[in-house]
Amino acid sequence: MTPLLTPQQTADALPYPELAAAIEALLRDTSVVVPARTVQPLAGGGSLFVMPACDARLAITKLITFIPDNASRNRPAIQGDIVVFDAVSGQRTAILDGPTVTARRTAAVSLLAARLLAPRTDGPLLIVGAGVQGRAHLEAFHAGLGVQEVWVASRSPASADALVLHAHRLGMRARRVADADAALAKCPLVVSCTPAQAVALHAQPRADAFVAAVGAFTPRMVEWAPEVCRWLAVQGRLVVDTRDADHEAGDLLQAGINVHALATLADVVRDATTHRRHGPVFFKSCGWAGWDLAAARLALQR
Template sequence: MSLALLDAAATAARLPYPALVHAVQAVLRDPAVQVPLRLVQPLPGGASLFVMPALDGRIAITKLITFTPANAGSARPTIQGDVVVFDIATGERRLVLDGPTVTARRTAAVSLLAAQRFAPQPAGPLLIVGAGAQGRSHLEAFAQGLPLAEVRIASRSAASAESLAARARELGLRTRVVSDPDAALAECPLVVTCTPASSIVLSALPRPDAFIAAVGAFTPGMVELAPDLVRHCARHGRVVLDTPDARHEAGDLLQAGLDVAGLAALADLPRGDGNEARTGPVLFKSCGWAGWDLAAARAAIG
């Protein structure tokens, strides 16, 4: 069996968003999927090493990546590494996928699935806060999977914001760069926050029909959303987690003092769960999970 070593472009080509969303749904339904707790090893200088295994009845994967916040705004990506895919029956490596590409695309696919299920106004306009790799992947995924026509982009880097705006226009979307994301909340029922999560980027209260996918903060010490915003969503709408593991990792929720033990995860709330009549803003808190990387590996293998 030949081994395929895929770079970023080749990895992305194997992971179209419709196939990724389908693979994520399949992982959520598959009782053979096993996902051990990930290892997060702090490194000198504030970086972290992540070791994230997962398996099903056919393949086993491990994502091995570094997260280096100090690289934000530089030519070096904050996430670097690989996803290694093994054949369980033979023990052979089948694929080595580009880790940052897998992370960006599977995270956006999970957010898209949540938006398809829970967003009261899936046509937007969409506000993206953070114009890095996750901002781009969420833009492309939402443009493919939702009836979007308009997007607002906010970033602390003007150059990054303009670059992402150019990509949005290529996708046929009416696009505007905004300097105040809080002000944009009033006109955007779709929101994605995908920043380095070193400080609060949204403080205003969302619209009653808002859907917010918050993906930047994935440790207890990280935060993107003001506590009052988080508590407002919990009190007047719904907070949904990507997985139960987020109860221990979601800095936005923990720092807001939310009772996370009773929060539902994506797998607990399939389409048609009888809650469609619920009103109020929806906060989807995503912290990442090796099961999503397993879904990407399944999609890549075909």
């Protein structure tokens, strides 16, 4: 019988600090192959994502749907699974919960980027968007950076209050803020993980800020005002998760920025010293099946 991990079992197999380390190890592994993902538009306005990846030992396929307005149906926006195979025998070895892996590996990628690039990591942390990714990033930055204070901004006060309560249960100091733009001046760590259907942030981050921009992962999606992105390109440092961002990083593409010229997280992992500069850091995360492969590798080890 192929192990079918529940959401909780999947989460237990993927602690954030260990997952960030697994992602860094994957970026150093020359056997990793990640083809371009297939994105199939669906009749209801959502998308079906088919994302394969392999290394010398494992092969995976991530098969998930993304339905932006599923909150109105009381359903998660992301649903699906990650199927893991032995790359030599072809045997199916595990099935991981897709939404859980997506949340945790995305947050772990941001954690790794912050470890390598953030001018300072003591917080407070501002989270804009209090959904699944907001919760995952709160947990990841608390577990992996030791962040003790978080500010939460959301269009839904109830969602923000729920995330604040979760932070309190983790022993953190936390509060809801009504104005995300104003909060940027007080927070050196920022995570934007909104639905990215419209600009949510119009102000400039601090000079010592690290921003993980997570919500926009298609050319049409956007969280940050174009003028802010252009200011960051001049005053700070822009880094993307992979070269797939060249055609997916909505925030940067809509700002007219040449994304292809930007460093990737793999470039930073290989030589972090050349990528540390003065000024704010804007890390654009779009997603990649390699992150799911790293999660599968860690889950099978554990």
